[in-house]
Amino acid sequence: MLPRRAWLAGGAVFAALPSIACAQASAWPTQPIRLVVPFAPGGTTDLAARLVSQGLGMRLGQPVIVENRPGAGATLASAQVAQAAPDGLTLLVSNIASHGVAPSLYRNLRYDPVRDFTHIALLLETPSVFVAQPRFPARGIADVVRLSRDMPRGIDIASSGTGSSNHLLIVQFGQVTGARVNHVPYRGAGPAMTDVIADVVPMMSDSLPSSAGHLRAGAVRGMAIASTARHPAFPELPSFREQGVDLVASSWFGLSAPAGLPPAITGRLSREVAAVLADAALQHRFAELGGTVGALSPPAYAEFIAGEVARWAPVVQASGAQVE
Amino acid sequence: MDILGNLAHGFSVALSFSNLLFALIGALIGTAIGVLPGIGPVATISLLLPITFGQPATTAIIMLAGIYYGAQYGGSTTAILLNLPGEISSVVTTLEGYKMARNGRAGAALATSALSSFFAGTVATVVVAGSGPLLTSVALSFGPADYFSLMLLGLIISAVLAQGSVIKSIGMVVFGVALGLVGTDVQTGQQRFTFGIPELSDGISFVALAMGMFGIAEIVLNLEKPEARSVLKTEVGSLWLTREEFRRATPSTLRGTLVGTVLGILPGGGAALSSFGSYMMERKVSKHRNLFGTGAIEGVAGPEAANNAAAQTSFIPLLTLGIPANAVMALMVGALIIQGIQPGPRMVEAQPDLFWGLIASMWIGNVMLLVINLPMIGMWVKLLQVPYKFLYPAILVFCCIGAYSVNNNVFDVYSTVLFAVFGYMCNKLKLEPAPMLIGFVLGPMMEEHLRRAMLLSRGDVMVFLERPISASMLAIGAIALIAMLLPNLRKGKEAALSG
Amino acid sequence: MKINAKDVASGLLLILIAAVGLWLNGDHSLGSARRMGPGYMPMLVFWFQVVLGGIVLVMAFFNGPDPLEKWTGLDASMLVIAVIVGTLVGFAAPHLSSFFDNSYGSLGLGMLAGFLVVSYARGWRLLGFICAAMCAFCLLLEKGGLMLALAATIGIASMAEPEHRARPLGVLGITVFLLALCWWIFIKQLDIRVAVWPLQY
Helix, strand or coil, X not given: CCHHHHHHHHHHHHHHCCXXXXXXXXCCCCCCEEEXXXXXXXXXXXXXXXXXXXXXXXXXXCCEEEEECCCHHHHHHHHHHHCCCCCCCEEEEEEHHHHHHHHHHECCCCCCCCCCEEEEEEEEEEEEEEEECCCCCCCCHHHHHHHHHHCCCCXXXXXXXXXXXXXXXXXXXXXXXXCCEEEEECXXXXXXXXXXXXXXXXXXXXXXXXXXXXXXXXXXXEXXXXXXCCECCECCCCECHHHCCCCCCEEEEEEEEECCCCXXXXXXXXXXXXXXHHCHHHHHHHHHHCCEECCCCHHHHHHHHHHHHHHHHHHHHHHCCCEC | CCHHHHHXXXXXXXXXXXXXXXXXXXXXXXXXXXXXXXXXXXXXXXXHHHHHCCCCHHHHHHHHHHHHHHHHHHHHHHHHHHCCCCCHHHHHHHHHHHHHHHCCCHHHHXXXXXXXXXXXXXXXXXXXXXXXXXXXXXXXXXXXXXXXXXXXXXXXXXXXXXXXXXXXXXXHHHHHHHHHCCEECCCCCCEECCCCCHHHHHCCCHHHHHHHHHHHHHHHHHHHCHHHHHHHHHCCCCCCCCHHHHHHHXXXXXXXXXXXXXXXXXXXXXXXXXXXXXXHXXXXXXXXXXXXXXXXXXXXXXXXXXXXXHHHHCHHHHHHHCCCCCHHHHHHHHHHHHCCCCCCCCHHHHCHHHHHHHHHHHHHHHHHHHHHXXXXXXXXXXXHHCCHHXXXXXXXXXXXXXXXXXXXXXXXXXXXXXXXXXXXXXXXXXXXXXXXXXXXXXXXHHHHHHHHHHHHCCCCCCHHHHCXXXXXXXXXXXHHHHHHHHHHHHHHHHHHHHC | CXXXXXXXXXXXXXXXXXXXXXXXXXXXXXXXXXXXXXXXXXXXXXXXXXXXXXXXXXXXXXXXXXXXXXXXXXXXXXXXXXXXXXXXXXXXXXXXXXXXXXXXXXXXXXXXXXXXXXCCCHHHHHHHHHHHHHHHHHHHHHHHHHHHHHHHHHHHHHCCCHHHHHCHHHHHHHHHHHHHHHHHHHHHHCCCCCCCCCCCC
């Protein structure tokens, strides 16, 4: 199994080759653009990426083709794109998993979330929420904390998976409030939600898009939203801050390219993405997904990512999750 | 509105010209991709997702659903003709279906598959319409301990799939479970048995495993035996079922429909369990159980009915809870969200057109599939008359492209090669690949539910016996195990004594 | 004696795999019954497999005879040579050309070489050529494009069939037909995400 390292390292050589196809920015794009989505089709990220890619393709005059390359918590595709040629023809949907949490979670990550990419724009942010079984006695976050202290082994809270941002929010919740929490991981948000509705687990930490339908239908009760203010679509759902807990967290994703993208292309992409995001119909769709449109310039997005990496590192450490 | 009124409304929606057209398109595409090895409904629906943006939500979902159940029909075709299962449900179909094809009864096997699927689809559609919300509560009453016991029962009965030695089959089931454990541990996030290969962190690809162990290994074995190829070439036999075959298949279809309808409702694993649960049942209950392993029509009719019924009832968690039961359903959720429809428990009231239109179109789609598939049987059987030397390069390249396109990654094709070698070796050692595949699919789920049950019960093992569902599953499993091992041991003893 | 050689080999294979699995599982913590560690389930599974392998092995002495197929000296020696050549080529690949630098190119070239070498022995010929054909597909797909990859696959796979070896023109016909068919199905109709012609990406 020794040549394995060699195979892994192999890609780096390819990346080091001068990028032949690096065209002049004025002519760019002359070919269809690949937008790599590091998740399976059908999820929030995939859907929003497809919505953006349609508008972007129209504005650029070349189709932007979504390519799903799921795997290894979104790090597989990110590593591949990091090694691709910076010619503006390969773009990546960077996100909290691959660019916020993974640097602390994976011991041998094959890319640097800031240095190996040209970050272009933040696209969408979706706040995290705590939802509970309607029959669960706690009315607010303070009740949850109190109840958890009375329980011999803490309160069970489900999440979409170990190392996910939703899991880390549970860990941070325990750190901030001193509540005794018992994390119950699932393979995705769907199965976790099933068990909350079925009263197997009383509470769940989730992203708003996957909870929205169940909240509206009353199948689960919202406990708190981890945004600075209440969400316009859910005005009755109080934020953590209102309930005296300083917890703000959201899933986010944006547009990135391999490092060394010519500034002219970066600028063009940044302008076009801003124009696409300004579209009212698209904003309406994003709001329906339970998210808000991100608006960050390329340097601001890069700074945002660096901030997220720094923010999650201690939480990952506290969670005890570590991937070889 | 009562159910009949609702259904009438549904039919009025589904029978509109554009909805009919897209149901037909979906069924056609589904059949086609079901036939192509590796290209499954997940890949196709994700490719077609953008097309649905511009359509009304109901039309979009009707088309996507058509692809899904169309692929179920098409998938049995390659399983029967080429021993190439595209997904777990058709693994079971290969066992008797491929044998039937080799006996010159390919036409009958395909016709049985189409007819029993149609029958099961019809029954399941009525069930979804009539008692969807009621059945949801059944699904919700399954806790992690119950799922664990169900999976364990599934693994125990999967050993019955064995055509040779039971002990060897259990060994293969267990090895399948071990292979299923490769990848990221759900509870801790730790990588297990991945050798640092990032592609393995999501586990071994099912398509690579199934294609290698069945399809590619089968190519090599067929090439090795020129006499086996000539059987394929000459004896095609009558395309239609004989009266005797029809009589034998009917009760199996009924039983399969029942098994599939019930198991399909359970999110995750239910649909996978249904087809071989039915196979197990046929092997124990059918009058011709001695013929199993040599091409028994019961072993095609039952599982095919079961997997199609399960495919229909697996819509129940999606439509009544808004929770996807499998990857295809997750894509449906995506398609709905894009349309601005938030799937959730209120969908039945909020979107009556969508809900009842989809249910009606499921039945219409099943009629279409029957009409499409029955005349095509002749064509498929002709495919077997193509000399094998021309056929095998085509199967090979389809498998290569299919394995690649699942994750757009050549790693999966390399895995297919390795499993082909292993599958070839297993064949030479008379080790059964089918139980291994079932262990592979159920093993990880079983582990997940076991650990979750223990986590929630704070380490109390009694939870498996205290819950009535779990306890009865375990009791059935214990009885099945004893019933299975006793005759086998007796046989072994006899062999030893006479030897 | 009525030894079932197939069952002996099966039992040994099961035990061997389980032993390797248990050894690899040493890295994973077992945890407690309440919070089972990542190593708990693999440990149970592999020990169970050892026991089953043992039963298969014991029973093999009573339910035979069922001999394995005969290996010729060439079959055995070519297998050893192929493993050695494959490993060497795999190591050397990154130094040969940048063509093998990504997406498991070294693995693929090593496997291709190994399978081609082993195909020299009659007993391995069919398996060797079919597997080599698939490796060629993987190697050529990303940089060479689908058409080139398919042509190579069909070419190598046809070596497995004596009738094709005698008639290269027939193979050409099959290749052209399958290239057209695959282009129509996968590119024209399904539009899968893959390079079609050389140096497209």
